[in-house]
Amino acid sequence: MRMKMRPPLLLLLSLLCLLCPCIPKPIIEMPGPIAKPHCPDKCGNISIPYPFGIGDVKCAKDDKFLLQCNNGQPLLLGSLPVRHLSIKGTVNVTMKTKRQCFSNGVSEVNFYGGIKLAGSPFTFFHNRNKFVVLGCNITALIDNNREYRRACLSFCRGYPPSAAPGFCTTSLPKQLKTLNITLFSIDPSSDSNHKFCLHAFVAAKSTYSISEINLSKHPVTTQVTLQWVVGEEKCEASGNRSETYACGKNTECQSSTNGPGYRCICKQGFQGNPYLPGGCQDIDECDDPSGYPCDGFCQNTAGDYTCRRSDESEVNSRRHGVAILASAIILSIGFLLLIAGIYWLNALVKKRKIIKLKKKLFKRNGGLLLQQQISSDKGKLEKLKIFSSEELEKATDYYNENRILGKGGQVIVYKGMLPDGSVVAVKKSKKMDKAQIERFANEVVILSQINHRNVVKLLGCCLETEVPLLVYEFVSNGTLSNHIHDQMEESPMKLSDRLRVAKEVAGALSYMHSAADVPIYHRDIKSSNILLDGKYRAKLSDFGISRSVPTEKSHLTTSVRGTFGYLDPEYFQSSQYTEKSDVYSFGVVLVELLTGQKPISGLRSEDMGLAAHFICSAKKNRLFDVLDPQVVMEGEKEELVILANLAMRCLKLSGSKRPTMKEVSWELENLKKLQKHLPVELDHQEDDYYFAESSRSLEPGDELELDMHPRSTE
DSSP states (O other), rough: OOOOOOOOHHHHHHHHHHHOOOOOOOOOOOOOOOOOOOOOOOOTEEEEETTTTEEEESSSSSSEEEEEEOSSOOETTEEEEEEEETTTEEEEEEEEEEEEEEEETOOOEEEEEEETTTTSSSOOEEETTEEEEESSSSEEEEEEETEEEEEEOOOOOOSOOOSSEEEEEOOOOOOTOOEEEEEOOOOOOOOTTTTEEEEEEETTTTTTTOTTSSSSSSSSSEEEEEEEOSSSSSSHOOTTTTOOOOOOOTTEEOOOOSSSOEEEETTTTTOOTTTTTOEEEEOOGOOTTTTOOOOOEEEEETTTTEEEOOOOEEEEEEOOOOOOOHHHHHHHHHHHHHHHHHHHEEEEEHHHHHHHHHHHHHHHHHHHHHHHHHOOOOOOOGEEOOOHHHHHHHHHHTGGGGGEEEEEEEEEEEEEEEESSEEEEEEEOOOSSSSHHHHHHHHHHHHHOOOOOTOEEEEEESSSSSSSSSEOOOOOOHHHHHHHHOTTSSSSHHHHHHHHHHHHHHHHHHIIIIIISOOOOOOOOOOEEEETTOOOOEEEEEOOOOEOOOOOOOOHHHHHEEEEETTOHHHHOOEEHHHHHHHHHHHHHHHHHHHHOSOTTTTTTOOOOHHHHHHHHHHHHHHHHHHHHHHHHHHHHHHHHHHHHHHHHBBSSGGGGOOOHHHHHHHHHHHHHHHSOOSSOOOOOOOOOOOOOOOOOSSSSSHHHHHHHOOOOO
């Protein structure tokens, strides 16, 4: 908790500032050589500091820092033209932008063909660059070694798009060395002859900005900032006695904060190129009296200087400042002893303020109302416990990293041990904002209305913190996503377990839609929100964005929120969430269970979402090619065809053509009966399916969350 600084402490700091007029040394521009002896230090008007070099490899640290300089041609780093080199670890290069025109019939286009920095000391500087797409109805993904790390979506509701195109922009992931940009068309037009064009590129933030003026002026090239390091280890591992250590004399080593490697800087009082064997040279402070004042005789020393007064007494300027500081500390000791008693007396006041703050947070987070409901409610709330913050700190060993069960977009879940020996899961927010408070409070309200064996139980909460903490029953066997996608080849998940999970999740959703006192829409059905216990029994979790819907209403009109790969396309287009939107997400989970594939994966040759891939394969009579080999080996043909047809019905574009969760649950429960009475064939009737996944802004991490508003160019 944030506590206000005590007035006595402020007074002490003010006294120290008055008694310590320490003057920092100014930074002097780097003089002297920047390149190795007998090596060129310029290419045109661009300086070439070592460890970079041109011409002979002996002029560079190694061939990874060797540049190409041809008369009249741009300076090249590999195939990238160089604009500027900095000894502080950056390189500005020029990259061509990519322009592509294609028709609605094309589902994806790959840009760049892979700009690769792997094996080199260079990475894209994530803080100084941005990813930009100019165009309409496009999802653009940055592919780093076939792992999607960033994406953005430009969605124009009007069709055809107006003359001013849409755009989207997002940041780059850390440690990015391979740049592949893949574009998915989400053009809602049915006109396959319609062609449209777009631009996608990376640009340094300081060199390119989106505005109404330059939207129509598509750049041909952009400037991009790269980072570089020397070595492949941190400072602690490299050691200054190593033969490969890159820092020269009078230097210090600084480990990179963005992956392996390190950089070199000059020590205080020295200047020059820290990578040259001779290292940094001493600054002659006596040549700069304005920066290093001396009212007597100035004498330069290594890394410092001395000043002799007229009485020949020598005073070191830096030590003089330290002596003043020491005097101030000595004078302050008495003051500290004096206020020690005041602090001791203030301890009681501090404790009372903490208690008062906890009561304030408890009240703000709805604690009084919840206590009243618990005392008057004879249902589930009666069993809900309100924990203190101290109880949960002790239960989680003060939120020890070794207790982390999993991380989501905005939350961390810890394993906790209560005093009675029971094991629980404690859900804690990473952020302290109003949205998270509302999301946690919503989860308490929703779970208080649900009593189902396949929905995770909420045991209690803590309301004494900035964002409430939620305490759940501990489900020991991880998530369904872990078992499907991270399973060992020796022990893949059995078909019987997969079908039981599908039946139990469908039953829980059917209960929420049809049997609860007020219908509840989950809004974030996915395999990572389905927990499994030791017997592979399913527990549906994470109700942060769920909503209860009055029986007289058929839908919710909200900003679009959900998870990439599971999102109902009809909901994305209309912002109206219905019970059939949960059915679509369940259909994706059912396809995951049957195929063992992730909803979004760069491993599929078509680079399309799992739902579209499954439907296309089924309609081409290649159903058994896309199913998990374990499923094909254990399942009967009739059974698998019925399950595939059920999944395809759940994934129909029009929600009105999808079954209800009650119907889905009934069909899964009566699968054996259906085998005897239904023909063994896939549903090949022409129908509308959605063949493009869509999102506007994807954040890094295991869970790719959406929170977006459709953009109109009307």
